[in-house]
Amino acid sequence: MENKERRILRRINAKRITATVKKLFIEANTVLGMDIISALQSALHEEESPIGKQVLERILQNADIACRERMPVCQDTGLAVLFIEIGQDVHVIEGDLREAIHEGVRQAYQEGFLRKSLCDPLTRANTQDNTPAVIHIDVVPGNQLKIIVMPKGGGSENMSAAKMLTPAAGIEGIKKFVLETVEKAGANPCPPIIVGVGIGGSLEQACILAKKALLRPVGETNQWDSRLEQMEKELTMRINETGIGPAGLGGRVTTLGVQAEMMPCHIASLPVAVNIQCHVARHREETL
Numbered sequence: 001m002e003n004k005e006r007r008i009l010r011r012i013n014a015k016r017i018t019a020t021v022k023k024l025f026i027e028a029n030t031v032l033g034m035d036i037i038s039a040l041q042s043a044l045h046e047e048e049s050p051i052g053k054q055v056l057e058r059i060l061q062n063a064d065i066a067c068r069e070r071m072p073v074c075q076d077t078g079l080a081v082l083f084i085e086i087g088q089d090v091h092v093i094e095g096d097l098r099e100a101i102h103e104g105v106r107q108a109y110q111e112g113f114l115r116k117s118l119c120d121p122l123t124r125a126n127t128q129d130n131t132p133a134v135i136h137i138d139v140v141p142g143n144q145l146k147i148i149v150m151p152k153g154g155g156s157e158n159m160s161a162a163k164m165l166t167p168a169a170g171i172e173g174i175k176k177f178v179l180e181t182v183e184k185a186g187a188n189p190c191p192p193i194i195v196g197v198g199i200g201g202s203l204e205q206a207c208i209l210a211k212k213a214l215l216r217p218v219g220e221t222n223q224w225d226s227r228l229e230q231m232e233k234e235l236t237m238r239i240n241e242t243g244i245g246p247a248g249l250g251g252r253v254t255t256l257g258v259q260a261e262m263m264p265c266h267i268a269s270l271p272v273a274v275n276i277q278c279h280v281a282r283h284r285e286e287t288l
Helices: 014-030 034-046 050-069 097-111 154-158 167-185 203-213 226-240
Strands: 010-013 079-087 090-093 134-140 145-152 161-165 193-201 255-265 270-277 284-287
Touching: 010 014, 014 090, 014 097, 014 145, 014 284, 034 050, 034 255, 079 097, 097 134, 145 154, 154 270, 161 167, 161 203, 167 193, 167 226, 167 270, 193 203, 193 226, 203 255, 203 270, 226 255
Parallel strands: 010 090, 079 134, 193 255
Antiparallel strands: 079 145, 145 284, 161 270, 193 270
16 A cells, blocks of 8 residues: 655644744844845956945945844835745644734834834825735645745835736847836946846736745846746846946946746736845745
């Protein structure tokens, strides 16, 4: 008789989720990932503009001070965005999953002295605790819970865009839209930037794909689709040829990388989204 893997139901306390979310948001806002540091150091080596070099040096100094002093690397500590992968054999106990996440955000922004940037869209009244967070939940096989946090700054998010292209636009139309979006953004998203591109699905799914693409280590090209890998390399080169440069003051390095994700779409559609990320590209993750 064929052996079948035994499914084990695993209980995870909501308080543990809250504590993890709190820790990850404080870490993400104060300690840059080594992939970012390495990319910025490479950019400093490649940059030819004297003022561009100065900007990159200051960015690296700022990251070092923030890490040593446990201070926010940027005054904009972001909208709280989370990607949650919950195993189908996980049971959250002593609380609700979403509320546990929101409480972790509240505690992080209060106890970590992080700026609370969330407000009512119309009255602009601040919610006072940086909630509600934007939470994307995927149910996956297994009995683990993966938490990915992404504090997203307003300057870079404001420069992001989505468009429903016609199928005839093809890959050239996609590249044209990405370049137009970056050129229009100019200095606003605090370059050097990372550019996330989402292709396919529906309008909202393309936007989610673009943001998920930013979770990949900076400079790591798409290893699953050679067409996207080639597009990423070409767009990186062409964006850096715009001359926008670090902080928009001119130079060779405007982007640290372009990262794209794709899925099938309707035969009548070609959804494309561009999610621009500033040079700090903050995110952290942990699996419980």
